[in-house]
Amino acid sequence: MSLYLKYRPISFDDVVEQDHIRDILKSQVKNSECSNNYLFFGSRGTGKTSIARILGKAVNCLESSDGNPCGKCDNCQTIAEGKNLDFVEIDAASHTQVDNIREEILEKALYTPTKLSKKVYIIDEVHMLSKAAFNALLKIMEEPPSYLFFILATTEINKVPDTIVSRSQVFNFKRLSVEYIAQRLEYICDNESINYQKQALKSIANMSDGAMRDAIKYLEQVASLGDVIEENVSVFLGVLDESRLEEFIKIVRKGDFDKVIEFIDNLKNSGIDMYNFVNQLLQHVDKKFMEDPKFYSYFSEAVGETMTALKTYPVSDLVLKTKVYRIINELGFSAQKKESISEDESNNFSDGNIDSGPDKPNLNVEGKEKESSFDTKNSEKVEDSKIEIDFQDVFGKVLENVDKTAIKTILKRYMDVKSYESGVLNLVVINKMQYNIVSKVENKQYLEKIFAKFMDDGFSGIRIHYQSKEDYLNEKL
Ligand SMILES: [Zn+2]
Structure with a gap:
């Protein structure tokens, strides 16, 4: 079993970082005050689907305590095994299913549940639904039968129709902090007897950009090759120290193209993926953005343009060198601007x-x-x-x-x-x-x-x- 699945939260009490959401949902379950329609939004890997499952189980659990699902009763178990027909999970992002969604929602949702007290629909990446599917959903959400329970999740709430949003209880999932992710990785390493350096875990956490799923996946990759130490992390994930990213930006600003070539060649020789490098560079720029919006907006736009090319072009370092060469030339156009x-x-x-x-x-x-x-x-x-x-x-x-x-x-x-x-x-x-x-x-x-x-x-x-x-x-x- 992958580490991610093994360590995903199974009760509300396992959810630490989204405590603002956890506490509300727990108390709703405890007091039987749940709504029929929920909408969870936030960036990927922040626990939306995990919490949706916990909630779906909790409202159906036969022996829930303090709002948590017990994990042992018949309902909890059949749901966990994916065998309960009253518990439906749909990923709207996978296209093959999209066509069926409308049918699924329109026709099947209205039958009363046979095994559970609440019929649960978890629709992930709900913003990908077709207009017809949204309409079908909306019709039901307007006057939902009491047994019907929708938990919608999305990374792009701005693409979800207002009519759906306004009929849902909306929860905003915050990005997980680097500290929290690093702590969780530490816990997993201790449990799995994986040797690690704290700094290496922090680098992984940094790289995962607030997404626990990615962090654990990276951890697993690095661990499969030996101890989780900085050296392995930077080789296998291509994680660069912030100071190196800074160094790159500095030489670009200086217009020192020789140094740029040297830098990129070094990256290539250490086996660092260019796409990964640009990705980290942009994340770094995002953090520094307000320090110099004028330069960084130009820089990130220009560098960002290489990303598609980097995925397909065979000599990736050349793509980057060419782009940076243009950036430097562009910046050099007005010496006064540089001054x-x-x-x-x-x-x-x-x-x-x-x-x-x-x-x-x-x-x-x-x-x-x-x-x-x-x-x-x-x-x-x-x-x-x-x-x-x-x-x-x-x-x-x-x-x-x-x-x-x-x-x-x-x-x-x-x-x-x-x-x-x-x-x-x-x-x-x-x-x-x-x-x-x-x-x-x-x-x-x-x-x-x-x-x-x-x-x-x-x-x-x-x-x-x-x-x-x-x-x-x-x-x-
Ligand atoms: Zn239970």
Whole structure:
């Protein structure tokens, strides 16, 4: 049995990271307050299907305790063995099944269950359903018979029709933290008597991008070749240290093409897959994005374009070299642009951990320079930059005073000041998930208190807005 299957959670109590969801569902089961329609969304590998199964079992368990399925009764067992006809799992992403879904839902769902008290439908990647299937689903969801139980899961909630969303209890599955994944891997290694280095587990966790399933799969691959140590991890998974990714970005910015060639050749010689490298590079860029949106947006778009080619082109390092050569040339077109990037390098972020690129307010000034050509300095711009620098100062102070890690990260990477109007400081967040977190009442109030310490007397509060990354950049540049 694969490690992933062996270690997937079987009761609510095994679910540690999604505790906000676990607790609600457990209490609903305990108090028989379950809804008929659930919609779970979040990135892959965050436990949506596992929790859907637990929930489906829990509502049917004959001896559930504290909301958990017992795992032993007839119902729990037949479900676990996949033998219960009243428990249907559909993966809408696999095309062969899509045609049957409409039929399945329309015709079979309406028969009362024969073995279970609730007839459970788990539909994974529900956004892939056809329009006809959605309509069929909607019809039933509007007035569901009490025995019918839908748990829909998706990685792309924006593709699920509003009509479905509004009829479901919606749960947002957060990405699993690197620490949590590493801990879980450690637990598995201890249990399976696998030798490991903690740092190696952390690298695997990092690589898995918040998805437990991938992390355990990677662990299994590396473990099949010996001890789970850094060396094996980097060879077999092609995981690069952040400092090496930084180094690559640095030499690209410098325009040092010889070094780029050397770097890529080194990667190739160490057996690192180019696709994997670009993937890691982009993930790294995503983390650093707000430090220099102008450069990184260009860079990630350009490098990202190679990904399709890397999958099919036989000499993959050549694809990458060619692309980077173009990037460097492109950047070299305006020497002045480069100059202004390096100028800003001295102007670091207030918390001092950023080693390259202008910070957000400077970018704004730079963006304006681009509009009005590089050498003219008009008065409007100077005035603007004064206001911006003031905000930067406040923003920096607020950052120093935030002691909640999650909020700090959001502030640093995803937030910016938009405007200050009649006492209200407008802040913008460029990531929907982060926006949802930070605009929660308690978090907003928390931030407001800190901002209040550093704003002028007229300050009456903050307002948080969501703006897509693209819109934000369009406005800035
Ligand atoms: Zn049971």
